[in-house]
Structures are given as C-alpha cells and as structure tokens.
Amino acid sequence: MAKTRSHAGRSIAAHAILITYTLIALFPVFVIVINSFKSRRAIFAEPLMPPLPGNWDLVGYQTVLKQGDFFLYFQNSMIVTVASLFFVLLFGAMAAFALSEYRFRGNLLMGLYLALGIMIPIRLGTVAILEMMVSAGLVNTLTALILVYTAQGLPLAVFILSEFMRSVSDDLKNAGRIDGLSEYRIFFTLVLPLVRPAMATVAVFTMIPIWNDLWFPLILAPSEGTKTITLGSQVFIGQFVTNWNAVLAALSLAIVPVLVLYLIFSRQLIRGITAGAVK
Amino acid sequence: MGALTLSKVTKSFGKTEVIKGVDLHVGEGEFCVFVGPSGCGKSTLLRMIAGLEDVTSGTVTLDSREITDEAPAKREIAMVFQTYALYPHLTVRDNMSLALKQAGEPKAKIDQATARAAAMLALEPYLDRRPAELSGGQRQRVAIGRAIVRTPKLFLFDEPLSNLDAALRVQTRIEIARLHRELGATMVYVTHDQVEAMTLADKIVVLRAGIVEQVGSPMELYNNPANTFVAGFIGSPQMNFLKSAALGQRGETTGIRPEHLTLSREAGTIPGTVSHVEKLGGETLVYVRTEPHGLLTVRLFGEHNYTVDEPVHLTADATRAFHFDAAGQRLR
Numbered sequence: 321m322a323k324t325r326s327h328a329g330r331s332i333a334a335h336a337i338l339i340t341y342t343l344i345a346l347f348p349v350f351v352i353v354i355n356s357f358k359s360r361r362a363i364f365a366e367p368l369m370p371p372l373p374g375n376w377d378l379v380g381y382q383t384v385l386k387q388g389d390f391f392l393y394f395q396n397s398m399i400v401t402v403a404s405l406f407f408v409l410l411f412g413a414m415a416a417f418a419l420s421e422y423r424f425r426g427n428l429l430m431g432l433y434l435a436l437g438i439m440i441p442i443r444l445g446t447v448a449i450l451e452m453m454v455s456a457g458l459v460n461t462l463t464a465l466i467l468v469y470t471a472q473g474l475p476l477a478v479f480i481l482s483e484f485m486r487s488v489s490d491d492l493k494n495a496g497r498i499d500g501l502s503e504y505r506i507f508f509t510l511v512l513p514l515v516r517p518a519m520a521t522v523a524v525f526t527m528i529p530i531w532n533d534l535w536f537p538l539i540l541a542p543s544e545g546t547k548t549i550t551l552g553s554q555v556f557i558g559q560f561v562t563n564w565n566a567v568l569a570a571l572s573l574a575i576v577p578v579l580v581l582y583l584i585f586s587r588q589l590i591r592g593i594t595a596g597a598v599k
Numbered sequence: 600m601g602a603l604t605l606s607k608v609t610k611s612f613g614k615t616e617v618i619k620g621v622d623l624h625v626g627e628g629e630f631c632v633f634v635g636p637s638g639c640g641k642s643t644l645l646r647m648i649a650g651l652e653d654v655t656s657g658t659v660t661l662d663s664r665e666i667t668d669e670a671p672a673k674r675e676i677a678m679v680f681q682t683y684a685l686y687p688h689l690t691v692r693d694n695m696s697l698a699l700k701q702a703g704e705p706k707a708k709i710d711q712a713t714a715r716a717a718a719m720l721a722l723e724p725y726l727d728r729r730p731a732e733l734s735g736g737q738r739q740r741v742a743i744g745r746a747i748v749r750t751p752k753l754f755l756f757d758e759p760l761s762n763l764d765a766a767l768r769v770q771t772r773i774e775i776a777r778l779h780r781e782l783g784a785t786m787v788y789v790t791h792d793q794v795e796a797m798t799l800a801d802k803i804v805v806l807r808a809g810i811v812e813q814v815g816s817p818m819e820l821y822n823n824p825a826n827t828f829v830a831g832f833i834g835s836p837q838m839n840f841l842k843s844a845a846l847g848q849r850g851e852t853t854g855i856r857p858e859h860l861t862l863s864r865e866a867g868t869i870p871g872t873v874s875h876v877e878k879l880g881g882e883t884l885v886y887v888r889t890e891p892h893g894l895l896t897v898r899l900f901g902e903h904n905y906t907v908d909e910p911v912h913l914t915a916d917a918t919r920a921f922h923f924d925a926a927g928q929r930l931r
Contacts, residue, residue: 494649494680496686509688513687
C-alpha cells in the first residue's frame, strides 16, 4: 500500500512540475491571443484580463485584414516553409542514407563536414549570401529564402537522420537488393517509412525557426510581393507609435498554420514511436 | 538448379583480409553448410555469393555462368535472413511475389508460384496479413516462402534459425530439410550451430579466420577431423583433448570424444574426481577433473548416480582416439 501511495505521490509531483512548465511556456502565447481581441486601452490597462464584452474589440484583426497584402504574406511564409522543409527532408535523408549505407573513402570526414553547419550560424555568412543572391539575380524572390533555409536546415537533418538510418536493419535493405529493387525504391519504400519518427523530429526542429525568421526575409526579400508574415507584421511596429492591436492580431494569426503543421508532425511522431514499440 | 564454384575468392576490408582465398565446389542439389565460430567470415562469404559484398579477387560461378560482378537481383539466387527481413508495409502475399513482379513476370505465373510456395509452407491462411501480425516462426516461413517463389538456382540461408526459440528451431530445421528434399535445389546455409550443420548438411565447410579448415560430409568430419579445430568444433559435447605423453600415445595431443570414454568406480587408466554431473534423462554427462589432462567430459547413456568429488577412473577407447601434432594437425 505504502509503495503504491508513494508511487502516486511521485506521479502527482511529476505532473505538477510538468503542468507548471506548460503554463509558463504557454503564458506568452495566451497573453498575445487574449489581448488581440481587446481594445488598445484595455490592453494597457488590464493586460491579463480575458476579452469581455466591455473591452471586446476586433480592430486589430480588421486592420490586419484591411492591410490587403496580409494573405499574400501568409502565402509567402507557407510556400517558403513548406518548400524548405521538403528540400531539407529530401536531401537530408538522401545524404544520411548515403553516409550510413555506403562505404567510401572519406565517409566519416564527409559526415563531419556536413554536420559542421550545426555549430556555425548561417547568419555569419549573410553578407556573402546577399552578394551571391544579388549576382544570381535572386534578391526579392522566395527562391532565395528557400535556398538559404534549405542550407540552414540540412546539417541537423543529416546528423539526426544518419544516426537513425544506421539502425535500420541491413538485412531488410539486402532483401530488397536481392529482390531487384533499385536503391531509390529501397530508400523511399523501405528505409524512409522506418525512420518516420526521426523525420518528424527533424521537420519540427527545421520548421519553427524558418517560420519565425525575420532576418533573411528582411535582407533577401523585403519587397512587398515577397514579404513573409513575420516581416509583414513589422509594418505595425513603428519607430514612435506601435499599433499593438494589429501586431497582436497578426501574431495570433501567424500561430495558426505553424500549429497545424506541428500537430501533423507530432501525430506522425507518436505513431512512429508506438509502431516501433509494439513492433 | 545449379552448381556453385568459388575459386581463389578473397575479401579485404581496407588492409584486413577477412576471406583468405577460398576454393569450393557445391554440387547441383547439394545442401552445403558453412560453419564456424563468430567472426570466421562465414556470413561474409555468403554475402559475397549473394553479391551483397564485392569480391576482392577470385571468381564466383553459378551454373557455369560467372557471376562475380553481377548485381544480386541478376544472380538467380534467393536469400533467407536471420532477422526475416520482411517488407513491413506489404502483405505476406506481396512480400512473396515482389521479386517476380520486379522481374516483370506475368500475373498468372506470379499467382501460381505464390500459391505453390504458400501451400508448401502452410501459409495460405496468412496471405493477406502483414508481417507485424505474424509470430516469429510464421515470419521465418514467409521469408523462406519468398525465396521459394523465385525458383532460384541457389538458395542462401544466413543463420535463419538463430532468432527462433528452441522448439521452433527444431521444427523449422526439419521443415528446411523437407524443402530441400522436395525442391532438390542447391542450398548454402550459414550457421554457428554445429547441430544444425550436422543434421542438415550434405557437405559441411568448417571455416576459421577466413580459411577453410576442412570440407566433408558430417560423418567424415566426425570420424576423420583434419585438425584439433575441426575435431573440437564438430560433435557435442566437445571432444576431450588429452596429453599424449602422459598416455604413452603418439603426437602432442590425443583427442577422444566424450562418448568414447568409459567411467568406472573400480579401475581404469586415468584416475580423477567427479567435478560436475549433468543428468539429461536419456544421457548423463559427467565432468571429471584429472591430472594432467584437466577437465574431461564423459557421456554416458541412461541414468547414472555419480556424486561430486567422488574418485573415479576413466578408460579411453584407443581405437577411437585421434592423434594431433604440436600445431594441431592430425597425425595419420
């Protein structure tokens, strides 16, 4: 009895800690969302109050939606994030497969070289990247952003995925070879489904910094037609006056797509984990 | 069906040579078992026959066609793996028929081949299940079925029974022996278990450190081992190695199998004390500590009541003794 009770006690303590952490982590998001529905006066007077009939005001959303190009910004962010994610996962997984599967001279060095990018921030190369993009004529295109983000995401993807791919049974791949599957079929139909949890992890880690990034859109693609949502929201932050209603509304809206993507990947992640456990 | 010939086959990983020149002929319809301790190169050799590892030098010939540099799928071989290696996303039927589909065979032929293999292995009720819904024994049967469907010239087995429990292992072993009889196909089988080797093989190849130590039928190896390694590896429990000088025999070491030693409380040529007794019902294994030979194993049939620390006497059947020189080679 005593044992079960102490077990329950430990479980309560663990839950209490985790719930506290969740609340702390979610608090800023919560504050942003509730205040986006309030009038400017209410935001400053009682920032923690939930939106009530007295202080209810959709002026922020109206401003944002009236800003016309907002849907375009959204679309730009979506295109950049999804395309970069696709290329990071595709090329990352392919490189990881090559590194883990084939024995060739310089395999280890190549792996280290590809992983080096994790330690060196890509922003150090901003000037060179900008010069490159200018001479390639890619400034103010979404292609520029997709290229940069793909480069930025690849090192971590290669690193994580190659570790996972080493754990995929050699026998399975060899069985495929004997049955006459091409290396591409082995990669896409046998190996990729088995490393799906790792792919989901990489997808989440890659996606969020890209969606939130302000730096590269500001430098490489600040034109009206190529602004991303993060950059687009900046129009409401002035040097002297900031339209807080609009900023908060824009941020609240920006959370939605990334949340949806996250939910998709995390379900994949959990499915992958349980599939592995039950076998 | 075809005969397999390896000639002067070697394999190196970087500077380490793991297969040091193997010459071997496996006749048509023969069941050949590669046996040896782990790390002896038996699996590497099998993979080289399958085309999963490059051959560093030498040639592999199957059915009078050189296949040394052929892709695995073009070699007309099929392989069964230790970990089953079934495709997790395909049903049993699709697992079995994939190779023929890849080869572009007509659908009627594929269905017929799959049905035949499923009937042979009693897999019909499971054809629409996925591998995850099968037990270990069933999975290995599917893997064997996948090999049969292809009607290859050569079957390769890479320790197919190692992941099964003891009862299933015996059952599947019998199944494989039956399939070999029914199909009459050439098979190469890798195992570290000498019991599997003895029971299945027409021809056993004993490997050590990348070198073929001896090739022969199970009884040839049992009755006529070429050196102490083969003598020790074939036969269970292991052969006893005694010091020839102390026995007044030829050579450096004298090998006597546990079943060729007799045990007596009264008289015998080698005195010792019982160190441990294993009663298996049908037979009793008695471990006897002796000077200067060390621990010797005696295999007695039926039940015997020897107690630990009891003084006993051993007598070796001199006609069944093997004599080896200092290098471990057999003296004839």
